[in-house]
Amino acid sequence: MSNKPDVWQGTLALMILRTLDTMGSMHGYGIARRIEQTSGDRLSMNYGTIYPALIKLEQEGSIVSHWAASDNNRRAKYYRLTAAGRRQLQREARVWEEKTAILAQFLKPSEESA
Amino acid sequence: MKQLRTWLRRLCGTVPNSRRERELAEEIEANLELHIADNLRSGMTPDEARRAALVKLGGIEASKEACREQSTLPFVENVVLDARFALRQLRKNPGFTCTAMLMLGAGICASVAIFTFVDAALVKPLPYRDPLRLVGVYELHGECLTCNLSYLDYLDWKKLNTVFTDLEAYQHNGFRLTTSAGTQMVTGTRVSAGFLRVLGVSPILGRDFSVGEDALNAPHTVLLTYGTWQNRYGGRQDIVGQTIVFDDVLSTVIGVLPRDFHFAPAEPAEFWIPLRPENGCEKRRSCHNLYGVARLKDGVTARLALANTQLIARQLELQFPESNRDQGANVAALTDVIAGRIRPLLLILLGGAGLLLLISCVNVANLLLVRAEARRREVAVRGALGASPARLARQFATEGFSLVVAGGGFGLVGSFWAIQLLSKLIPPDMLARMPYLLSLNLNGRVLAFAVAISLLAAVLFSIIPSLRLSRDAMLGATHGAVSCGNRTVGTSWQRLGSKLVIIELATAMALLAGAGLLAKSFYRLMHVDLAFQPNHLATLELDGPLERYGKDEQAVAWLRRTLSRVAGLPGVKSLGTTTVLPVSCNCNTAWIRFAGKPFHGEHNDVLEREVSAGYFETIRAPLIRGRFFTDRDDRTKPPVVVINQALADAYYPGEDPIGQKISFVTRGEKPMEIVGVVGNLREGGLDEPMRAAIYLPFNQSTDAYFNLVVRTAQSEDALFPMLTAAIHEIDPDVAVTREISMDDRIQTSIPACMHRSAAWLVGGFAALALVLSVIGLYGVISYSVSQRTREIGVRIALGAQRPAVYGMILREAGRLSAVGITAGIGCSLASATLIQKMLFSTPPRDFSTLASVALLLAAASLLASFVPARRAASVDPAQALRAE
Numbered sequence: 001m002s003n004k005p006d007v008w009q010g011t012l013a014l015m016i017l018r019t020l021d022t023m024g025s026m027h028g029y030g031i032a033r034r035i036e037q038t039s040g041d042r043l044s045m046n047y048g049t050i051y052p053a054l055i056k057l058e059q060e061g062s063i064v065s066h067w068a069a070s071d072n073n074r075r076a077k078y079y080r081l082t083a084a085g086r087r088q089l090q091r092e093a094r095v096w097e098e099k100t101a102i103l104a105q106f107l108k109p110s111e112e113s114a
Numbered sequence: 115m116k117q118l119r120t121w122l123r124r125l126c127g128t129v130p131n132s133r134r135e136r137e138l139a140e141e142i143e144a145n146l147e148l149h150i151a152d153n154l155r156s157g158m159t160p161d162e163a164r165r166a167a168l169v170k171l172g173g174i175e176a177s178k179e180a181c182r183e184q185s186t187l188p189f190v191e192n193v194v195l196d197a198r199f200a201l202r203q204l205r206k207n208p209g210f211t212c213t214a215m216l217m218l219g220a221g222i223c224a225s226v227a228i229f230t231f232v233d234a235a236l237v238k239p240l241p242y243r244d245p246l247r248l249v250g251v252y253e254l255h256g257e258c259l260t261c262n263l264s265y266l267d268y269l270d271w272k273k274l275n276t277v278f279t280d281l282e283a284y285q286h287n288g289f290r291l292t293t294s295a296g297t298q299m300v301t302g303t304r305v306s307a308g309f310l311r312v313l314g315v316s317p318i319l320g321r322d323f324s325v326g327e328d329a330l331n332a333p334h335t336v337l338l339t340y341g342t343w344q345n346r347y348g349g350r351q352d353i354v355g356q357t358i359v360f361d362d363v364l365s366t367v368i369g370v371l372p373r374d375f376h377f378a379p380a381e382p383a384e385f386w387i388p389l390r391p392e393n394g395c396e397k398r399r400s401c402h403n404l405y406g407v408a409r410l411k412d413g414v415t416a417r418l419a420l421a422n423t424q425l426i427a428r429q430l431e432l433q434f435p436e437s438n439r440d441q442g443a444n445v446a447a448l449t450d451v452i453a454g455r456i457r458p459l460l461l462i463l464l465g466g467a468g469l470l471l472l473i474s475c476v477n478v479a480n481l482l483l484v485r486a487e488a489r490r491r492e493v494a495v496r497g498a499l500g501a502s503p504a505r506l507a508r509q510f511a512t513e514g515f516s517l518v519v520a521g522g523g524f525g526l527v528g529s530f531w532a533i534q535l536l537s538k539l540i541p542p543d544m545l546a547r548m549p550y551l552l553s554l555n556l557n558g559r560v561l562a563f564a565v566a567i568s569l570l571a572a573v574l575f576s577i578i579p580s581l582r583l584s585r586d587a588m589l590g591a592t593h594g595a596v597s598c599g600n601r602t603v604g605t606s607w608q609r610l611g612s613k614l615v616i617i618e619l620a621t622a623m624a625l626l627a628g629a630g631l632l633a634k635s636f637y638r639l640m641h642v643d644l645a646f647q648p649n650h651l652a653t654l655e656l657d658g659p660l661e662r663y664g665k666d667e668q669a670v671a672w673l674r675r676t677l678s679r680v681a682g683l684p685g686v687k688s689l690g691t692t693t694v695l696p697v698s699c700n701c702n703t704a705w706i707r708f709a710g711k712p713f714h715g716e717h718n719d720v721l722e723r724e725v726s727a728g729y730f731e732t733i734r735a736p737l738i739r740g741r742f743f744t745d746r747d748d749r750t751k752p753p754v755v756v757i758n759q760a761l762a763d764a765y766y767p768g769e770d771p772i773g774q775k776i777s778f779v780t781r782g783e784k785p786m787e788i789v790g791v792v793g794n795l796r797e798g799g800l801d802e803p804m805r806a807a808i809y810l811p812f813n814q815s816t817d818a819y820f821n822l823v824v825r826t827a828q829s830e831d832a833l834f835p836m837l838t839a840a841i842h843e844i845d846p847d848v849a850v851t852r853e854i855s856m857d858d859r860i861q862t863s864i865p866a867c868m869h870r871s872a873a874w875l876v877g878g879f880a881a882l883a884l885v886l887s888v889i890g891l892y893g894v895i896s897y898s899v900s901q902r903t904r905e906i907g908v909r910i911a912l913g914a915q916r917p918a919v920y921g922m923i924l925r926e927a928g929r930l931s932a933v934g935i936t937a938g939i940g941c942s943l944a945s946a947t948l949i950q951k952m953l954f955s956t957p958p959r960d961f962s963t964l965a966s967v968a969l970l971l972a973a974a975s976l977l978a979s980f981v982p983a984r985r986a987a988s989v990d991p992a993q994a995l996r997a998e
Contacts, residue, residue: 029145046172052184059120072151076144
């Protein structure tokens, strides 16, 4: 197995929302690929895990889906962000930034002990 | 909001949906194809491309399963599945299902039906404003804790107290109602003008009595109950303002009371009229005929109110030593006044029904255990296939719950029917005096109770099989269960099962003991010494117009004509009259003093009845000494009196009372000479203590009211129309009422009804409990025998004699019964004091009852274990050994 870290619990939804925000309408495979690419291929995920996350977001009303023809002329299910999803993205992004900032503060090399 | 939306959509998802499944498969497939196409573009061979894409996807089925879990509520979905499985299981086993449902249904039905009565009498708030602030107010004298107030005392208490916002008085009575159809006797209550205001009740039509409307010079007015308005006046809106002839006086109807209004202490009462101090009694401070009802001021407790009224009573005692000597005060919560009498009965019945429910639950639990045993293989297999203990426990819980829902529904329907039946069994007289029992219905509280006991049962049924599961089925017993089937595992069930049987036997014993005590008490009550012969006695009440029979000579002439006219009717053997019939109440008392004995104003309170010549002979009361009255004992002769044995014993111990004289303390009448001593006629209710009594000749102490008592050779009921016709021939304006035989009167009296219902209902519960517990014992023993067939076969093959096998099985059963019965005796001894209030001349720890009940239960248990023992003894060793 590769040593790439898995997608952390709870962050997948945020990544999906962000991906759809920048890319507009996308299908599940595209979203998964895009997430890996955005991480600079540092993240690895089972593409299967994207589907329950998509269903959950759809149930929450953050995204909506429709069937459309794909690049290679196959029918695929496309997802796009709703207004509520955009608000959720902004909210969660802010929360996440705050969390990482706090954690970064903790993990900074200590100055006092020197 | 978002959570709710998600939850709702997931809930919708629990409904199976093939379209969603198809779409999901299509989506995954489409995305897979896109991935493969990408892989091909990056130079992989088609096979590699497909495999790599599948690996990256992480398994199609796992993804789908994860999606399914996300799109539904797995918990709800499992419950639905479990319920369907449970119903299938129950349907597959109709014998078990029916038995369990019947047992549960019976327990729930009994509990809910009894609780409906408890609710109506004890839980449902009284139809008054803030009913818990209301109290009954009484005078207290000697053993009489809730004695009447006299009118003058009432006025003083009302004026002097500092604890009540209002104190009002009432007196229940019979009245004459004259209509175009004639005169009849009706029930009514006289109340002081503020009575309804203190209760916080206002008429639905017309107005309440206004202040001062209970004064002597106020115009006569009357309020109707809702029932009277409907039944007598057709619910006419214009009834208010009309006049009726009530008690021979024109009175104006001023209003109609609410439909749900009742006031049990003064019921039955069709008419409510102001309490005008117009009769002689209300002019004397020593004549007590009223009860008080009051509302406590804010912040005042009943205890404080009692202290205050006691203080007033003491003041009055000093002020009026002649009339108020030893007259104390008592204050009781109105809820106690209204339902206090029936409370012990209802609580006992509720307890009995509860125990029955317990036994039926335990029995069903036992059945479930046996089933759990039979399903060990299934459980083990499901466990091996990955079902978690929690998941299996949930399956059993669902089954228990389904069973309870079915049994509970069954019981609820049954209780609806049982309530109808039970309320039909209450005699109308008793119902009229307990009007709160008229509004029985399955209301929210009753349904909540039904749901609560069902939930308890469901929890019990879920826990018991799960207990077994957690103990061994899950902990590596799988291989044993699968390979050995049912052979080795019976013992642990038996341990739990026999504990349950012990609980059942103990409960049955306690119920049987209670039923035995109540039955004995009922028997003693119905066989209490009446000192007269009640059979073949017809009784009825006559009430004549006062202006026609108010004078002595008028009343005597009326009585003589009535007696001689009725005596000529066919079938009449003898007859007499009394102002108060026997077996009614220890009421109508008078204070007497004894000529020639020291007197310090003490209140020698004795019962007083006015009886005609021939009365004692008619009811066949025993003459102890002297003579009874004759028709010649009238105003022209010196006054005479007959006393009962109790009075002779109390006041003339070791003396001959004949020829002695007694007189009333507060009435200025000539002393009366004692001419006879009669046996202790039971004047009060069957359960009331015997009291001293004096009997005056009607001809010397007349009234426009009396009860006719006729001894007849034929049926009493056939006589009543002739009696009424004869009385109306003499005077059509005489109201005749309460035509009833003395036997019926005794049978339907409140103590008889209460003890009868206690004895029969608890008896019924106990009988069911006996059957259920014996079935439970039978189940355990026969299961044990079926488990040990092989062992018994070996024993017999090795030379064990049949009697020894019998003995072995019976010993096992005997041990269980002995433990159960002993525990039961302990329980009954402990609980006996709880039913003490309902016991009449029966000690709560009655040895003979306990012993006979224990014997009965032991015999039933022996019988139940004899059948399996016989089967064990007839085991054919060859077959038993070959069978495995």
